[in-house]
Amino acid sequence: MTDEAVRQENDRPDARPLGEVDILWLNGGLGCDGESVAMTGATQPSVEDLVLGALPGLPRVRLHNPFLAYENGEEFLSLFRRAAEGSLEPFILVVEGSIPDEGNKAEGYWASFGADALTGQPITTNEWVDRLAPRAWAVMAVGTCAAYGGIHAMQGNPTGAMGLADYLGRDWKSKAGIPVVNVPGCPTMPDNITETLLYLLYQAAARAPMIPLDESLRPTWLFTETVHEGCDRGGYYEQAQFAEEYGSRHCIVKLGCWGPVVQCNVGKRGWMAGVGGCPNVGGICIGCTMPGFPDKFMPFMDQPPGSLLSSHAVMTYGRAIHALRRFTQDSLNKEPEWRRRKVSSKQ
Secondary structure, three states: OOHHHHHHHHHOHHHOOOOEEEEEEEOOOEOOOHHHHHHOOOOOOOHHHHHOOOOOOOOEEEEEOOOOOOOOHHHHHHHHHHHHHOOOOOEEEEEEOEEOOOOOOOOOOOOEEEEOOOOOOEEEHHHHHHHHHHHOOEEEEEOHHHHHOHHHHOOOOOOOOEOHHHHHOOOOEOOOOOEOEEEOOOOOOHHHHHHHHHHHHHHHOOOOOOOOEOOOOOEHHHHOOEOHHHOOOHHHHHOOOEOOOOOOOOEOHHHOOOOOOOEOOHHHHOOEOOEOOOHHHOOOOOOOOOOOOOHHHOOOOOOOHHHHHHHHHHHHHHHHHHHHHHHHHHHHOOOOHHHOOOOOOOO
């Protein structure tokens, strides 16, 4: 690189190391606080690892989450007011819950977070996003509701709910030039939340490059592979061993599992501390990390249309393969003849 190129690289907002970062967690959208609750179960890293400085190289972190904070009322809201005024920087804005359309009705509001100090009227979630997002170093949409609208954005809903990137615009970027970072799930897997925060914090400390995102703005290393590709039951699918009822250890695609096409790492990572995960414990995948959830995956528990064809195709050779493998397995379960003690013919 030329000296000028190096200078331009170092002058990028995301390339200058930050010593302290506030994380403002806005849960005023249409949601259930599922992500705030789920995050408390994270282990790699844990919330404590992030805020107590247990990981080397991170900036000092101050987390302001309504569910976890010691402060309450005006004391808690004052941090958000300062950020909106530009006197609390740098900060990462985390949004939980879908963003309603406050302009689709004559009066009232759909969602709010705190009240205006002068008028006493509720401050809508949309107003907070409008004030905070342009000042944020990075913005995360945590949970499928915040990422893509989720349950509240089902066809025919009265709120006009949408994901954060739909509200801000797909080409929107933060002060550091970072697009909205979507970490979907209903709720989101605990470690996916904290690991994405960890990446952004390392990026803030100039110890990581620009966060890699897919076309749906999900971190690529978390959401590239499908549930099926990491599922404990994948081998049964290949051998055409399909469960006909719940409780079976075999592949559950015929019971309504969308795992073969859904991008999610729950099968490999497990839900908490490497344990659990929907199909690992017998629950079908209903596609909660996908932008089309829930409309495109309903009715739940019906066999996905594509699996009707694929499972029949697999059955044409899967059973034959399984039979051949059992034959080979029987052979491998026997020790070679030469290992046996030979009895002398003289005895």
